[in-house]
Amino acid sequence: MRYPKDVEIWEYAPGRKLAEVVIKVKNIKGALAKCSQAVSDLEVNMLTGFMNAPSASKVATWSFFADVTDARGGLSEFKKSLQSIDIVESVDVLASEDGFMVDKQHFPVQWAGRKALIMRAEALSEMLLRLWSVFGTGAATIIDQMAEAMGRQSAKEIVEDFGHDFAVAQLDELLSAYTALGYAEVSIERSKSSDFPLVVHAKGLFECEANYKRRLRQGSVFFRAHLRGFMTGIFEKTFDVVEVQCQTKGDEVCSFHITISPRPVPSVYSRASERKMKGFSQSTF
Numbered sequence: 001m002r003y004p005k006d007v008e009i010w011e012y013a014p015g016r017k018l019a020e021v022v023i024k025v026k027n028i029k030g031a032l033a034k035c036s037q038a039v040s041d042l043e044v045n046m047l048t049g050f051m052n053a054p055s056a057s058k059v060a061t062w063s064f065f066a067d068v069t070d071a072r073g074g075l076s077e078f079k080k081s082l083q084s085i086d087i088v089e090s091v092d093v094l095a096s097e098d099g100f101m102v103d104k105q106h107f108p109v110q111w112a113g114r115k116a117l118i119m120r121a122e123a124l125s126e127m128l129l130r131l132w133s134v135f136g137t138g139a140a141t142i143i144d145q146m147a148e149a150m151g152r153q154s155a156k157e158i159v160e161d162f163g164h165d166f167a168v169a170q171l172d173e174l175l176s177a178y179t180a181l182g183y184a185e186v187s188i189e190r191s192k193s194s195d196f197p198l199v200v201h202a203k204g205l206f207e208c209e210a211n212y213k214r215r216l217r218q219g220s221v222f223f224r225a226h227l228r229g230f231m232t233g234i235f236e237k238t239f240d241v242v243e244v245q246c247q248t249k250g251d252e253v254c255s256f257h258i259t260i261s262p263r264p265v266p267s268v269y270s271r272a273s274e275r276k277m278k279g280f281s282q283s284t285f
């Protein structure tokens with residue numbers, strides 16, 4: 001069973017009074033229960049939100065949009081009641097009278113402690129389709145290199161954060177991050193006797209789904225190269241990734257066959273930012 005994951009960006013409820021609430025609490029057992037009971041007692045209806053409570057941190061933040069149309073005593077009472085709870089350190093509330101509000105209380109957006117960007121899949125698909133329409137078949141090289149670099153960078157950060165041995169041992173879990181990030185619903189298949197070849201099934205892959213909807217018989221270039229870059233970054237070996245079945249060809253899922261290539265890791269894969277960029281001074285960026 002997979003559940004949709006809604007990221008808190010904005011809330012739209014015509015005719016309702018909304019608020020965005022951020023409660024900072026001690027990161028202890030029962031803190032959330034105490035706060036949610038208080039919110040409920042004040043006749044406030046919690047909407048989309050999230051909890052940020054890293055195990056190593058002494059404080060946690062609980063953020064959510066709320067329908068406060070029927071809030072007992074209004075927003076000032078709501079805030080005062082929450083602040084009076086012993087485990088609450090601070091409460092910030094922004095309000096909107098016209099049923100629409102955008103999250104203005106969180107920045108930077110982070111994923112595993114690193115700065116992240118959220119992009120709609122259709123926007124990324126549009127970008128790729130624009131490259132295809134401008135550069136024709138040449139777009140394949142641009143997209144391939146771009147995605148390869150992205151995959152490599154993701155792997156590099158994981159190795160920096162967790163170490164190489166951990167990354168190799170947790171490869172299947174890490175590949176599931178493609179699901180957590182919304183690229184596709186990923187599942188992994190491999191033979192019992194060896195780690196490779198490895199097959200990654202990607203159901204609902206954003207790239208091929210977009211091509212399929214537009215009746216294009218173009219399989220994955222972006223995801224395939226990202227996967228290759230990711231594997232290369234984790235193992236420091238060259239990989240071949242072939243899409244052996246694809247939604248654009250009528251298959252139910254896109255499947256990627258991954259093997260270790262006998263070729264050495266090309267030097268072009270070294271980080272561009274580590275190479276001297278001729279003609280640009282540091283201040284240009």
Ligand SMILES: [Zn+2]
Pocket residue numbers: 205208219220243245246247248254255
């Ligand atoms: Zn595909």
